[in-house]
Amino acid sequence: MSAPTLGRVHWDSLFDDLEGQLAAEWEAERAARDAESERLRIARLDLRARLRHLCAANIEATLHLVDGAHLPVGLRSLGVDWLAAVSRVPQGARVPSSMLLIPMTSVLGLTLDHGSMLGSLADDTNGGATTLRERMTLGFALRDLARRRLPVQLRLLVGDDLHGTIDRAAADHLDLAEHDSGATRRADAVRGFRIVPYAALAAIRVQGAPTL
Structure with a gap:
């Protein structure tokens, strides 16, 4: 495999990893917001x-x-x-x-x-x-x-x-x-x-x- 090809594979792998981390962080934030919203809803429930x-x-x-x-x-x-x-x-x-x-x-x-x-x-x-x-x-x-x-x-x-x-x-x-x-x-x-x-x-x- 040539050097340019190796470099492209490296960057693709890096970006895939970053995208995965970002998606996980967004999902964690969404879950936290949903959990807080549910806690507030339950707090108001009579x-x-x-x-x-x-x-x-x-x-x-x-x-x-x-x-x-x-x-x-x-x-x-x-x-x-x-x-x-x-x-x-x-x-x-x-x-x-x-x-x-x-x-x-x-x-x-x-x-x-x-x-x-x-x-x-x-x-x-x-x-x-x-x-x-x-x-x-x-x-x-x-x-x-x-x-x-x-x-x-x-x-x-x-x-x-x-x-x-x-x-x-x-x-x-x-x-x-x-x-x-x-x-x-x-x-x-x-x-x-x-x-x-x-x-x-x-x-x-x-x-x-x-x-x-």
Whole structure:
């Protein structure tokens, strides 16, 4: 091989090496920028955005409530200040599933699989746009139950559960006609009336998993 040829090969090799180093540096800088951008995005991420993903995917989870309850559920809907979920019933059990309305103030946390947890971190391509349902307050949802005359079980933060039918739902409390579980609101079945503040509720259970 002649001297000029050797020189050309040398320079080609050198430039190839420099190009490789430059490409590696650019890639490292891009990866660093992407990582920093992701850290900033996660830092701004709120719980509502993650719950929106989990509810949209009907993720199964265990809800931990402030009264000490651990409820296995399938997440369904998100409101202004509440979650809607369907109770998970063991396979073969002769117990009907039920819908649960959970005030956000009674939720201590959720247990779910790692894949679902990571999935809830995904970027919201809709820019956090809320659905009409997400604008519904707990009182609005309870007024719908009252309108449909659906029997409910009220799980309280303190004290025994209450069974009955919601007669009306106001801004921060409801009126409950108390009757036995499984009964309908007939005059001869009602044994009393109670005013219950929303702040006293850990969960509202409705048999049969109706939709909101």
